Amino acid sequence: MSFDLNSLPNDIEELKKIIILENLKYQEELRNQKLKESEYLDQIERLKIQLFGRRTEKWSQIEKDQGILFNEIESSLQEESPEPEETSLFTPVKSHTRKKTGRKPFPEYLPRITMLHDIPESEKICSCGHELTRIGEESSEKLDIIPAKIQVEVHIRPKYACKKCEGTSDETLPVVKIAPVSNQIAEKSMLSSGFLAYTLTQKFADALPFYRQTGILQRSGVEISRSTLSNTAIQVYEKLSPMLEDVRKELFKSKYLQIDETILQVLNEPGKSNTSKSYMWVIRGFIREKPVVLYHYEPSRSAKFLEEWIGDFEGIIQTDGFESYDSLLKTKPRILHAGCWNHARRRFFEILKVDSKNAQAQWIVKEIGKLYAVESKTKEEKLSSEEHLKLRQSEIQADCSRDSFLDEQTDSRGRSQIFDGKSSLVSCRPVAKASNLFRSS
Known part of the structure; x- marks a missing residue:
């Protein structure tokens, strides 16, 4: 602290008051500095953990033994553990018992192929000379899989013509008759609808990129380029895109929606560099109690398009803490905005x-x-x-x-x-x- 000596009073009591006030001010500043220091240290620790620590939000056995946080269910999702004693630090959930782990039976709808493993006929005779009688059997089930079978469809369209008049009897009719080309979702494509359904399921449901699929096909001697798969995927989207509006309308009839956005980079997008951020918005709801997920691309993180989509929606919308959701949904009195646990x-x-x-x-x-x-x-x-x-x-x-x-x-x-x-x-x-x-x- 610094003072102008000429401005200080000569009275001792007044000087004491000044010292007390300055000391209180100093103590308050010191507390604030310590608080900031603590917050900065915490931020540094969190950044260190983010860079060098574990990504998982689970704790090791040592941390569990210290009674850090979880109840017995959450701390043992991946392992079997005995029931906690009465002195356990974990809080049991009422009426919850953990199922014993073990092999689950295969679905009944899967076809069964019987494979008989029998002893030779010569061994079915007892040492006394009498024929052995079958008294039972032991059976076990093993799961088998038949890899994808690649085949070529040969579409033949017979052509017909009249050899007598050569089509001159009725000039309004074609000289040669042939069946029309069958409808295809990707016109003039050499890939069948079944093939397209298979590859698109692998890409979007099984997260198997096209470049890996082309490698799998090459092992079978089939050369299909990545660009061919990409172009046919675009054609399929263009054919099915009219259905998206119907799906969206049905989706927003649900009483509960989840909305989130994630960052992605788009190459060669007009007006944007390849390193700029774009966003994929994901909306999840339920149609006839079945989960439905709709993806929507936006070049920015703006949630303005949601205002039109939401319309007169009534129900719960669950999001993260992104501010755009708050500003958008606070003007919708019939929507209950819920956060994410x-x-x-x-x-x-x-x-x-x-x-x-x-x-x-x-x-x-x-x-x-x-x-x-x-x-x-x-x-x-x-x-x-x-x-x-x-x-x-x-x-x-x-x-x-x-x-x-x-x-x-x-x-x-x-x-x-x-x-x-x-x-x-x-x-x-x-x-x-x-x-x-x-x-x-």
């Missing part, structure tokens, strides 16, 4: 990577873990929507939708990440209440 949980998980003893972050992640346990049980038992809802109502007792989930745990170390994470939890509460996930207070 994964994104909310990730905020606190990042805190635990830096500060594994943060009790508040541990508690919140453990409560969210109860949700994951119930959803995992739903998938394992393949429950219907109605059964899924009943399971949520009966088993989930987490306070994630209550104010106490956010307010009672505010005495933390004062780090801003906790409050950033809680803002994510606030966005998750609407979907919890609207879906009746939790029991009311």
